[in-house]
Amino acid sequence: MNSSSSDERHKQRMQKLKEKVDARIESATEDKGLLLVLTGNGKGKSSSGFGMVARAVGHGLKAAVAQFIKGSWECGERNLLEKAGVAFEVMRTGFTWDTQDKTADTEAAQAVWQHAKQWLQDDTIDVVMLDEITYMLTYQYLDLDEVLSAIANRPVNQHVIVTGRACHRALIELADTVSEVNNTKHAFDAGVKAQKGIDW
Ligand code: ATP
Numbered sequence: 001m002n003s004s005s006s007d008e009r010h011k012q013r014m015q016k017l018k019e020k021v022d023a024r025i026e027s028a029t030e031d032k033g034l035l036l037v038l039t040g041n042g043k044g045k046s047s048s049g050f051g052m053v054a055r056a057v058g059h060g061l062k063a064a065v066a067q068f069i070k071g072s073w074e075c076g077e078r079n080l081l082e083k084a085g086v087a088f089e090v091m092r093t094g095f096t097w098d099t100q101d102k103t104a105d106t107e108a109a110q111a112v113w114q115h116a117k118q119w120l121q122d123d124t125i126d127v128v129m130l131d132e133i134t135y136m137l138t139y140q141y142l143d144l145d146e147v148l149s150a151i152a153n154r155p156v157n158q159h160v161i162v163t164g165r166a167c168h169r170a171l172i173e174l175a176d177t178v179s180e181v182n183n184t185k186h187a188f189d190a191g192v193k194a195q196k197g198i199d200w
Pocket residue numbers: 041042043044045046047048163165181183186188189194198199200
């Protein structure tokens with residue numbers, strides 16, 4: 001087979017693919033605020049959520065972030081995004097398996113949730129990120145129905161990003177876009193410490 005006929009066949013395949021993609025783009029006509037869920041055991045949920053927040057801010061949109069589990073390290077994204085005008089509310093207590101105090105953890109989760117609930121009623125906020133909120137539902141620090149109803153009744157054009165492992169199926173059903181990040185490998189399992197700028 002000479003190279004010109006192979007080029008021609010490649011061109012025809014690409015042309016067919018382009019027609020299919022164009023048809024799908026044309027049939028997607030709706031504009032609306034999305035509920036996006038990033039779940040699963042692999043690395044990349046919060047960093048993906050923050051990536052979308054940065055993307056939104058880059059377009060001049062207004063974003064707010066509620067962090068339901070405060071890590072032991074400072075958050076690189078917070079350092080950057082607060083300077084860009086993103087509001088942050090962070091849970092007062094540390095990891096729940098460090099504190100093991102259900103009453104204190106519930107109070108701390110509720111305090112952050114009160115801010116998040118207000119953002120979910122504020123149509124001047126374009127993107128709300130609820131980082132690690134899945135655990136608050138698993139441990140019942142927050143009421144599932146209350147969270148579902150606040151998200152379902154938010155302003156129509158507001159986007160909500162939920163992150164965390166083992167997302168409740170009711171939230172997955174309500175969501176428009178759900179990505180499950182699988183853990184194929186993680187450096188930590190090979191004895192590598194969490195790295196600044198990559199892991200936090
Ligand atoms: P990231 O914030 O890096 O996107 P994540 O939000 O997907 O991670 P979390 O469960 O919130 O994951 O955990 C945050 C921290 O734990 C990060 O430092 C991350 O590198 C680390 N981590 C995430 N997944 C794993 C894993 N499968 N094994 C070990 N450590 C992990």
